[in-house]
Every structure is written in structure tokens, then in C-alpha cells.
Amino acid sequence: xxxxxxxxxxxxxxxxxxxxxxxxxxxxxxxxxxxxxxxxxxxxxxxxxxxxxxxxxxxxxxxxxxxxxxxxxxxxxxxxxxxxxxxxxxxxxxxxxxxxxxxxxxxxxxxxxx
Amino acid sequence: xxxxxxxxxxxxxxxxxxxxxxxxxxxxxxxxxxxxxxxxxxxxxxxxxxxxxxxxxxxxxxxxxxxxxxxxxxxxxxxxxxxxxxxxxxxxxxxxxxxxxxxxxxxxxxxxxx
Numbered sequence: 733x734x735x736x737x738x739x740x741x742x743x744x745x746x747x748x749x750x751x752x753x754x755x756x757x758x759x760x761x762x763x764x765x766x767x768x769x770x771x772x773x774x775x776x777x778x779x780x781x782x783x784x785x786x787x788x789x790x791x792x793x794x795x796x797x798x799x800x801x802x803x804x805x806x807x808x809x810x811x812x813x814x815x816x817x818x819x820x821x822x823x824x825x826x827x828x829x830x831x832x833x834x835x836x837x838x839x840x841x842x843x844x845x846x
Numbered sequence: 847x848x849x850x851x852x853x854x855x856x857x858x859x860x861x862x863x864x865x866x867x868x869x870x871x872x873x874x875x876x877x878x879x880x881x882x883x884x885x886x887x888x889x890x891x892x893x894x895x896x897x898x899x900x901x902x903x904x905x906x907x908x909x910x911x912x913x914x915x916x917x918x919x920x921x922x923x924x925x926x927x928x929x930x931x932x933x934x935x936x937x938x939x940x941x942x943x944x945x946x947x948x949x950x951x952x953x954x955x956x957x958x959x960x
Contacts, residue, residue, distance in 0.1 A: 764946045775850075775936055775951040776889075783946055821889070825947060832877065832896065833904060834949065836889040 734759045736824055738837035745812055746845050753807040753840045755822035760800050763825040767796050767807050770819045770839070779820075780807070784827070812844045848872050850952035852937050858958045859927045867922040867955050869937030877940040877947065878920040879904075880912060882933040883954075889936070895920055927959045 735758045745751050755765070764783045768776040780789045780796040782805065788797040795808040805822055819841045823834040850871045859865055869878065880892040891904030895914040909931060911923045920939075924931060934956050940949040 766948065768951075773954075775953045776938075776949075778948055778950060781946050781948045823889075823949075832879075832894055832902075832947070833891050834889075838886070838888045 734824060734826060734835045736822060736835050736837040738822060738840050740840060741838070742841040744843040744845060747812060747814060749812050750808070750810050751812055753809070753820050753842070755805040755807070755837055757803045757824050759826070760803050761827045762800065763827045765798055765805050765822060765824050766834070768821045768823065770821060776821065814844045814846050817842055817844050850937055850939055850950055852952040852955050854955060855953070856956050858960065860960055861928060863927050864923070864925050865927065867935055869920045869922070869952060870918055871939040872918065873939060873950065875939035876942050878914065879938040879949065880920065880922045881936045881938065882906065883936060884933050892922065929959045931957065932959045933957060
């Protein structure tokens with residue numbers, strides 16, 4: 733059974749710092765990996781989706797990388813801002829049967845201190 | 847585009863009562879999903895649909911039923927609510943394979959069963 737782990741569970745950084753969030757998964761037979769942001773009391777917002785054939789995706793100050801063989805993905809946030817404070821979740825979609833079912837990590841709660 | 851909308855936003859039920867949660871999307875997505883989010887458990891898939899008139903069980907389907915009579919709507923029903931169903935419920939929809947099944951989430955429904 734696929735397991736997705738995000739460490740640390742919480743992270744606090746000063747404004748302007750570059751930071752990396754980590755996501756690891758146990759089964760490398762994935763179709764793709766998606767990073768989400770969740771603000772308190774809100775739904776999830778899709779940030780980036782990386783297909784299994786890709787190494788990275790970029791959107792503005794965000795860059796996500798994927799190393800399928802080692803079961804790891806990272807989300808890099810450049811020049812962090814207080815508005816980046818939120819919980820960040822990663823989710824993997826398996827390849828093949830049952831490919832509709834995402835497995836989510838429990839998230840990293842990020843606080844950016846002004 | 848309103849994206850994915852959910853009604854109601856909040857609901858309190860007594861044990862044994864029934865209710866239906868409504869999800870609507872205006873992105874013409876084929877796939878729709880119902881998740882629940884609980885502290886320490888992360889997001890778990892309840893049921894999903896790969897098209898109008900079709901539904902399938904996810905990871906935690908017991909105690910719930912769903913229907914997809916129209917492509918844009920996905921209903922989640924609780925026939926006899928239990929305190930264990932106290933949770934935040936999220937609906938999502940996604941593009942099909944050509945867009946990597948990228949999922950978009952609604953704002954959530956916070957349900958309390960007393």
C-alpha cells in the first residue's frame with residue numbers, strides 16, 4: 733500500500749528565506765504527483781502537478797522536483813512571504829488499476845514570520 | 847468560472863439523521879470525488895465517479911452513498927449519521943488523462959454529528 737510522508741509536520745521561517753518542503757512515497761510506480769496548498773478552513777488549491785516522466789515543474793516562485801527512483805519530491809519556495817503561510821500537501825496518483833485514487837501526505841504547516 | 851462549489855458549508859446532525867451534500871462543478875470535468883479530512887488521518891477518498899451515471903468506492907465508503915445523475919453534480923448521502931462521521935468533507939473534480947487527472951477542490955462542508 734502506498735504511503736506518503738511529509739517531514740517536518742511544521743516549519744517556521746523568517747520572511748525572505750528560501751525553503752524546501754519534502755515529500756516521500758514508498759511505491760515508485762506512480763502516474764504523477766500533485767502539490768496542494770490549504771489555508772485554514774479552506775479547500776485545497778492545486779499548485780503544481782508533475783508527471784512521472786518529468787523531473788520538475790515551475791510556477792512563479794515555486795519549483796517542484798520529482799525523483800521517482802528514490803521516492804522523493806521537493807517543493808522549493810523562493811523568497812518566502814507571509815502570504816505563503818499555509819499547509820502544503822503532496823499527493824501521488826498510482827500507475828495502473830486504481831489510478832483514480834490519490835494518496836495524500838498529512839502536510840507541512842508553514843509559517844512565514846514578517 | 848465558479849469552479850467547484852459545495853452546499854451546505856456547515857451542518858449539525860443528530861445521530862441517526864440523514865442528509866445529502868451537494869457538489870457542483872462548471873469545468874466540464876468527467877471525474878468527481880468525495881473526500882473526508884480528519885485530524886491526524888489526512889485526506890481519505892470516500893467515493894468517486896468517472897462519468898455521469900457511474901460511481902465507485904474509495905478507501906472509506908461505509909456509511910455513505912453517492913449519485914452522479916448529471917455530469918456537473920455529485921451528491922454524497924449519509925443515510926443514518928454517526929458521530930464517527932463528524933469530519934470536513936471535500937468534493938473535487940478533475941480533468942481526464944490528457945491533463946494528468948489534475949484535481950480541483952471545493953471549499954468543504956464541516957459536518958458535526960452529535
